[in-house]
Amino acid sequence: MTSAAIEIDGLTKDYALGFWRKRLRRSLDNLSLRVEDGEIFGFLGPNGAGKTTTLKLLMGLIFPTAGTARIRGKSIDDVDMHREIGFLPEQPYFYDYLTARELLDYYARFFGFASADRRERVARFLERVGLTAAADIQLRKFSKGMLQRAGIAQAILHDPKVVFLDEPMSGLDPIGRREVRDIILDLKNQGCTVFFSTHILSDAEMLCDRVAVLVDGKLQGVGAPGEIVSMDVSAMEILFELKEGCVLPQDLALATKKTGAHYRAEVPEAQLYATLEKLRGCDARILSVQPVRPSLEEYFLRMVNREKAASHAVEVLAR
């Protein structure tokens, strides 16, 4: 077993609400996760699911109500751990009055790089994120996409071992998104662990070794994108041929589509054997039977709806 880059154990965050701060809203509920060294890990969830809360807890920007987390074996309370990590906040905003070059130089100083090293590093990373031409322009004149690029550069400037990216594709055009995907893959090739939150599922499917789905602060599932959806087989697909003149029972005909000479029936898993019996009765020739696996998007939407239905049920019961 490889060593864990990130270990999260029962992380919980409640926010106090109201004037007297007596009402509590749980933003993250008992999250436990383990991200292996060198993985690209996608953290999926709709807006308000608790993704940013998790990242802020890991960065020490807010403090947990309960639970702990370790990054490369060091507690998240240990500021020295920050030497080994990089972080891109969601919709990053930087000092207006600095140029991109000055911004990176400023951040590089916290890692104690010598002056010449800083200069070389800053130039290299500006080039890597495509900001060389805009290096000496003040950030107040930057577009959202350019700020995102500057944000990525500051996150990876010091060659971190673990990089946290909060919605890294947000605000980027298709070219920018592709460049960020390339950067993430480059980081992985260099042995870096990448933990990124997103609600763009195609990016997660394309990039991630594993993903976790978070809804309403609760973890719904963790696994490889293919694996996570296969845990949730929604239906069975039966491919068959019918002899000339054979007619399907009406209920089965409704669930069947004809493509060329083949028929395709999609039935709930529980009705598989009964359907096969009916097909045998029609003298059908079964070509294949296979589970229908939802896409990551379908899985994601189902998880969100399931959680919403559960919380609605709790509200109704409470009334």
Next chain:
Amino acid sequence: MSAMPGVVAVNTFREAVRDRVLYNLVFFALMMIGAAILVGQISIGIDRLVIVNLGLSAISAFGLVMAIFIGVGLIYKEMEKRTLYSLLSKPIRRWQFIVGKYAGLLLTLFVNTCLMTIGVAAALFYVSHAFERSDVYILVAVYFILLKLAIVTALTLFFSCFSTPMLSTLFTIGIYLAGMFSTDFLNIGMVTQNPAVKAITRVLYYVLPNFHNFDVIGQASHGFAIPPQLIAQNTLYALLYSAILLVGAAAVFSGRNLK
């Protein structure tokens, strides 16, 4: 590790300069030039007194305005614009950030005060064509203004760690005004017979910053000597009071959840 506050301080200073905060110096320079010319024409014998009084009072007022209005936004702005998110993901402790911000604003105030002092010296030279030995007390008065600004900056930073800029401004101005009259609290306690009032006024006297001792503008403008004991006492007092406020600010900020 010790370099971290320095990195933040330089950036804070750079922000102030690029935000054109030091533009107030242009206004100050124009005011001093105008005053010197005017005073040279209308006052007989007291032109030095007027220039020094006006100059030192303006240095103090400009400094206070800068310390309060920049100070209250120092932390709040970083939180509101979320520039702190990237910064605190670097290996910097929260107390180092607070100390850096404080040092950066102090550096800005120091540069501002030095340049204004040069302006006063120029105006003084314009009206009397020479410097006197007692003019050294003007520098002592400027030094006291800087000490006072160090306390005010620490106060604004402390309040801005847990309240909005508007409230921080009100709190700081309130405490500054109360601090100007802190010795009066002690006097009230002496004349009253009520033990509760006595106790409260005594506590207020010791807890509120005593800004009265830092005001030697009158003495400096008259060329009166300022005792070295007062210089030592004020230096120690400002250092101690600012340090306590900074420790408080760091403690509050270190436990704060960033929204």
